[in-house]
Amino acid sequence: MRKIVMVAALASCGAAMAITDAEIEALIGKMTVEEKVGQLVQLASAGKADGPLSEDATGVALPADVAETVRKGGVGSLIGACGVANFNAFQRIAMNEARVKIPLMVGHDMIHGVMTQAPIPLALSCAWDEKLWYDCGRLIAVETPAKGCNWTFAPMVDMCRDSRWGRIAEGPGQDPYLGGKMGAALVKGIQSRAGALPVAACLKHFAAYGGAEAGRDYNTVEMSESTFRNVYLPPFEDGVRAGALTVMPAFNTLNGVPCSVNKWLLTDILRGHLGFEGFTISDWEGVKECEFDRHGMAETHAGLAVLALAAGMDQDMMSGLYQRELVQLIQDGKVPMSEIDRSVRNILKVKNALGLWENPYIDEAKLASQIDLAAHARLARAIAAKCCVLLKNDNSVLPLEKGARVALVGPGAEDCDSISGTWSAYIENRFEMTLPEGLRGAGVDFTYTPCYDWKKGSVDSDALAAAAAKADVVVAIFGQRGTESGEGWSVLDVALPKVQVEALDALKATGKPVVALLMNGRPLAIPELAEKADAVLEAWCPGTSGGGAIADVLTGKVNPEGRLTTEFPVATGQLPLYYNRLRTGRPTEVSAQYLSCYRDGPFRALYPFGYGLSYTTFAYANEKATVADGTLTLEADVTNTGRVAGVETVQAYTRQMVGVESRPVRELRAWRKVPLAPGETQHVVLNIPVAQLSYWAKDRLVPAAGPMRAWITSDSVSGKTLEFRL
């Protein structure tokens, strides 16, 4: 298997190697057991709640307990943005006052921006645009040091097939190929060294966290090794290849063994198979979660520390277990020094790769010159507009006609949490953030009356009718609060709440065209909107310039080009729901005895993977599949058949008809975004290395062979079937 050499991966990010490997070894040789164990420990930068402060030599007041631990060499990294002054003060203690001079890393979750927020990652994935993901990573790279951090716990590349799981918001959807490209581009952007101090990325959550049974957060994950290797592992492989410096093992069990103490996963797969050379950081108290009355992997904490370290967990986030247990365990001969040295080495190499010995401090002058919030807001706005997915647009009700009077109704238009979404603690940039601000900026003639809530109470039908009466078109907000997805936000039901369905009916009764504007962090079951609204625009949690971005799309300044990266179900009972499912031996389409279908509803998604409309239309012709010299070539003529310019996302899928294990209905193999002027035709050619069609059958990589089908088309269900053989 390919071996990734960290130095080479980092060189691609322009890393400056400040000290040599021999110097790292010399440093390890000089360290006491306590100092070595200190490197394996992560503590909160804020210290004990209400603990005393102590001033450093320059007068910066730091939590006294943390400052003292840094001084003693008792900690390798801190969690929690601590501000530039504190970061530099902690670092001065580490570099000038500690016996062995080892710089600190300070990390937190800057997953879709920091002061400026781009849309949530699920939304970002809908842009199908590597450059955009890279740009978002660079934004994170520039703004992270402003909060006193040089490490972000992103990207999350967990595949997810079940939108009951709230953390679907944090990842790139359900396709391993697309998710891997997105994760890799984010890693490169985050580690681009664009900011006032280089920032490390962290691939998480290793692995298969998104496969939680029944979508319940932190739940058991049971899956075949083939599914694990074909679907859940590839995005991590791409992220490692892109040079990610750190990896966070997941909370869940994987086929019975918690990831935090899973040697097969953390050593054989991560290091052996993927060639990872950075360091692993547990999730929050992840090692401690394996204790006897939780996952139950050891009777004592000491036993857990032995297991986790042996498995390959290098640094312990916040459980204090390594800090309390490891020194004694070494003295008792229960943990070999070689394992400690291995993890210290992994950590020091990452710190060196970040150039921290050469420059440990956040450069305040550079920071001041780089934090251009107006420019960042413009970027976030352009990104957010590209992430919107148009799901329905009957009679071209969108874009809004110039001069149209708009009634904006529904919850959330002024609620910044809903616009920014999960992990938004550090927002400072509020340029045209809310919808009224955005619409005002775009010169739209509108009134805003909430009329109904996200979930509770009833619809104020009188206010709603009055608002609609004075308008030509109603733009109505549906969905979920931005705080209702993310960690710990699993739900039993992804249906639209009753009050929103009532609001839709009341709106329909007004006779005015209804544009449903969806804001949410997860795909919802929205058959009512699909049937009754005239247009449905999915805007997700669009970030700090979300209001402006939505206005750009509603008014047609931006023609929507987003495509879904997860399926939208008709009903919660369909979950998990994914396009790249295996086939069954029974037809799925008809509701009859002994067929693989539901008796009380459809089997297929309401809106499939890859789907999304534009203000123009596209047609495909002359589709062709050929194989030569180890390359599958799919080609088609794609025409913009409408009246405005637009961008089509041309997608290539294959299906292997016969395999050593059953193969999926379709798998995404390539895509290209093609801008087309009205009436323009482009001949689009997508080349796919045949090696990319190989698949894992347990731990064996099997080349694709025999009869194959392919599609070059606009989503995961349409297109002309092309046949070929390998």
Ligand code: NOJ
């Ligand atoms: C728990 C979450 O699972 C993880 O994604 C996050 O990075 C850590 N907490 C730290 O905030």
